[in-house]
Amino acid sequence: MMKKQAVIVGGGPAGLAAALRLREKGITDILILEREHLLGGILRQCIHDGFGLTRFGESLSGPEYAQRFINRVLEEGIECITDCTVLDITGDKVITAASRKQGLLQIQADAVLLTMGCRERTRGALATPGTRPAGIYTAGVAQNYINLQNIMVGHEVVILGSGDIGMIMARRMTLEGAHVKGVYEVQSYPSGLPRNIEQCLNDYGIPLHLSHTVVDIRGRERLTSVVVAQCDEHFRPIPGTEEEIPCDTLILSVGLIPENELSLAAGVELDARTRGAFVDENCQTSVPGIFAAGNVLHVHDLVDFVSLEAEALADSAAEYLLEGSLPECRLTVKAGNNVGHVIPQRISGIRPFTLSLRVRQPLSNVSIVVRQGEKEILRKKMRKALPAEMIQLPVRADKLNDSEDMEVFVE
Amino acid sequence: MKRTFTCIVCPNGCEIETEYEGTEVLSVTGNLCPKGRTYVTQELVDPRRTIATSVRVLNGTMPLTSVRLTSPVPKARIFDVMDEINRQTLTAPVRIGDVVIRNILGLNSDVIVTKNIDKA
Numbered sequence: 001m002m003k004k005q006a007v008i009v010g011g012g013p014a015g016l017a018a019a020l021r022l023r024e025k026g027i028t029d030i031l032i033l034e035r036e037h038l039l040g041g042i043l044r045q046c047i048h049d050g051f052g053l054t055r056f057g058e059s060l061s062g063p064e065y066a067q068r069f070i071n072r073v074l075e076e077g078i079e080c081i082t083d084c085t086v087l088d089i090t091g092d093k094v095i096t097a098a099s100r101k102q103g104l105l106q107i108q109a110d111a112v113l114l115t116m117g118c119r120e121r122t123r124g125a126l127a128t129p130g131t132r133p134a135g136i137y138t139a140g141v142a143q144n145y146i147n148l149q150n151i152m153v154g155h156e157v158v159i160l161g162s163g164d165i166g167m168i169m170a171r172r173m174t175l176e177g178a179h180v181k182g183v184y185e186v187q188s189y190p191s192g193l194p195r196n197i198e199q200c201l202n203d204y205g206i207p208l209h210l211s212h213t214v215v216d217i218r219g220r221e222r223l224t225s226v227v228v229a230q231c232d233e234h235f236r237p238i239p240g241t242e243e244e245i246p247c248d249t250l251i252l253s254v255g256l257i258p259e260n261e262l263s264l265a266a267g268v269e270l271d272a273r274t275r276g277a278f279v280d281e282n283c284q285t286s287v288p289g290i291f292a293a294g295n296v297l298h299v300h301d302l303v304d305f306v307s308l309e310a311e312a313l314a315d316s317a318a319e320y321l322l323e324g325s326l327p328e329c330r331l332t333v334k335a336g337n338n339v340g341h342v343i344p345q346r347i348s349g350i351r352p353f354t355l356s357l358r359v360r361q362p363l364s365n366v367s368i369v370v371r372q373g374e375k376e377i378l379r380k381k382m383r384k385a386l387p388a389e390m391i392q393l394p395v396r397a398d399k400l401n402d403s404e405d406m407e408v409f410v411e
Numbered sequence: 412m413k414r415t416f417t418c419i420v421c422p423n424g425c426e427i428e429t430e431y432e433g434t435e436v437l438s439v440t441g442n443l444c445p446k447g448r449t450y451v452t453q454e455l456v457d458p459r460r461t462i463a464t465s466v467r468v469l470n471g472t473m474p475l476t477s478v479r480l481t482s483p484v485p486k487a488r489i490f491d492v493m494d495e496i497n498r499q500t501l502t503a504p505v506r507i508g509d510v511v512i513r514n515i516l517g518l519n520s521d522v523i524v525t526k527n528i529d530k531a
């Protein structure tokens with residue numbers, strides 16, 4: 001069996017950034033396994049700009065952002081096997097993978113870095129009634145067809161869900177000559193970023209209908225129309241508000257879910273809130289030596305932060321490999337009032353860390369409060385806090401103690 | 412007059428309450444940095460956007476490369492710019508930064524390649 005110090009599962013932005021940081025920290029025996037033919041992950045199809053503003057101070061497209069990391073990975077001679085699908089990971093960190101070139105591989109790793117990213121929720125997850133015609137795509141699949149394969153998916157388009165990729169595809173399809181009739185969002189607030197509402201919808205006169213959903217899908221071979229209806233606060237369609245909209249294409253942008261089949265196989269415990277692993281401040285999962293960062297851990301808005309999180313993971317993984325262990329993290333971090341989730345969920349209380357969270361609903365003039373026992377550790381005032389925007393707060397070690405659990409809440 | 416702008420310059424997406432007369436900005440609030448005021452001023456005078464799209468590549472490992480503008484063009488010219496870009500065909504290999512169209516339609520913006528495509 002092949003042996004490696006660190007095996008990185010997924011050669012997207014998280015995996016690439018982690019590999020480079022491991023190398024900087026003196027770890028030489030690294031292997032990246034990538035399912036696709038090329039490195040770069042989802043960034044390869046994200047051709048719009050806006051990537052890298054924080055990291056590089058310029059607005060790059062997804063492929064450019066990825067290439068900067070890929071070039072360095074190649075320069076460093078970090079080993080990558082592409083066209084290679086990981087089939088299984090055990091709790092003892094034995095990885096089984098199927099490679100197009102090398103056949104079935106078995107690798108014993110000292111540390112496993114989970115950087116598989118996320119996947120899209122589909123029509124099945126929504127249980128939308130109606131027929132099953134052609135013409136229904138998730139936003140990312142439409143993006144793949146249009147931006148990578150030169151296949152235009154349709155002409156008269158309805159978009160369900162106001163996720164960022166859906167809005168970006170609304171603009172993209174408009175530029176390619178399609179008529180995007182509207183974006184329908186079941187919640188009473190948008191799920192994507194305000195700047196995308198502005199530059200992808202408003203700029204092109206595409207209406208956004210909040211508190212609306214698709215209640216019927218019609219068509220035999222190809223989609224011919226959808227029926228939309230207004231919804232009440234419990235997301236139930238209001239009878240009498242139905243409207244039939246002729247269209248040949250329905251794009252779904254209804255959420256992303258961390259891709260954790262392999263994590264489960266390894267016995268990694270998942271958090272029902274993030275749908276990603278429970279991790280400590282070292283990005284270490286419940287299985288020692290298995291780490292997770294990026295969208296496989298919790299879905300991010302910006303790739304710049306994925307890269308940063310993956311680098312923090314690599315710092316810890318390098319320490320684990322070089323020192324043999326990491327400080328024990330016995331204290332829990334709880335998501336309190338109006339906080340959707342927190343990362344990490346466990347801390348040591350002796351080291352600084354970055355706290356990531358999302359609020360549950362749009363709020364204005366609130367404070368995010370971090371408390372350990374009765375003691376307030378941190379308080380951040382926010383003029384507005386949106387579920388669409390991940391909040392990240394650095395927590396200093398000198399304020400912490402190593403005996404009390406932590407709670408994060410909105411006040 | 413009053414209007415709320417969503418600044419698109421960075422992911423913060425500040426909502427900027429603006430008071431203005433014609434194209435003159437009288438006051439702005441809500442922007443986290445000075446770029447917000449510049450953005451609003453530009454929006455009132457001449458709103459500009461960058462675009463990203465794809466261009467056909469012959470003899471490549473992929474059928475398309477992606478391209479973007481190096482600086483924003485007037486919003487009203489976006490579809491003219493798209494038409495011009497759609498007339499292009501490249502031949503592999505293409506490299507990030509290759510200029511596809513210099514100074515497109517005289518708008519002081521170049522169309523550059525954003526993805527490497529190797530020869531098949």
Ligand code: SF4
Nearest residue numbers: 418421424425444447
């Ligand atoms: S005002 Fe400054 S911080 Fe706010 S969105 Fe614009 S550029 Fe970003």
